[in-house]
Amino acid sequence: MIACEKCNSVMEQRNVTPCALCGAKESEIKKFLNDELRFRRVSVLGERIVLCVSCTSKIMSYHPESLGIPGGSMEDIVEIGDEVTAKRKQEIIDFVCGKCIETRAWQKTRQKIRDKSHG
Numbered sequence: 188m189i190a191c192e193k194c195n196s197v198m199e200q201r202n203v204t205p206c207a208l209c210g211a212k213e214s215e216i217k218k219f220l221n222d223e224l225r226f227r228r229v230s231v232l233g234e235r236i237v238l239c240v241s242c243t244s245k246i247m248s249y250h251p252e253s254l255g256i257p258g259g260s261m262e263d264i265v266e267i268g269d270e271v272t273a274k275r276k277q278e279i280i281d282f283v284c285g286k287c288i289e290t291r292a293w294q295k296t297r298q299k300i301r302d303k304s305h306g
């Protein structure tokens with residue numbers, strides 16, 4: 188059993204999109220299946236993730252503190268890389284918290300970012 192690190196609910200396996208941030212949202216999964224989303228490789232404090240284009244802009248508006256990074260600005264922490272060119276849609280399954288609508292992939296990444304910034 189995998190528990191959500193935020194609310195401790197049991198996480199269930201679900202279809203997700205490649206986006207670490209919004210990949211668990213039903214509306215995004217629909218768009219993904221309709222080929223309406225584009226994704227970029229992004230590195231946050233050296234942790235590589237994939238984000239959809241709108242989350243790529245969204246993460247730049249975050250306060251570093253919300254990711255456990257003391258001070259600085261997101262421009263110093265985030266590197267935006269190439270577009271992900273997925274030739275065909277593949278099914279991606281991850282553990283999702285139905286309450287927080289967060290994927291296990293993102294929770295793990297956030298934990299690593301926190302560990303790094305306090306290491």
Ligand SMILES: [Zn+2]
Binds near residue numbers: 194
């Ligand atoms: Zn949760």
Ligand SMILES: [Zn+2]
Binds near residue numbers: 206207239241242243
């Ligand atoms: Zn997204």
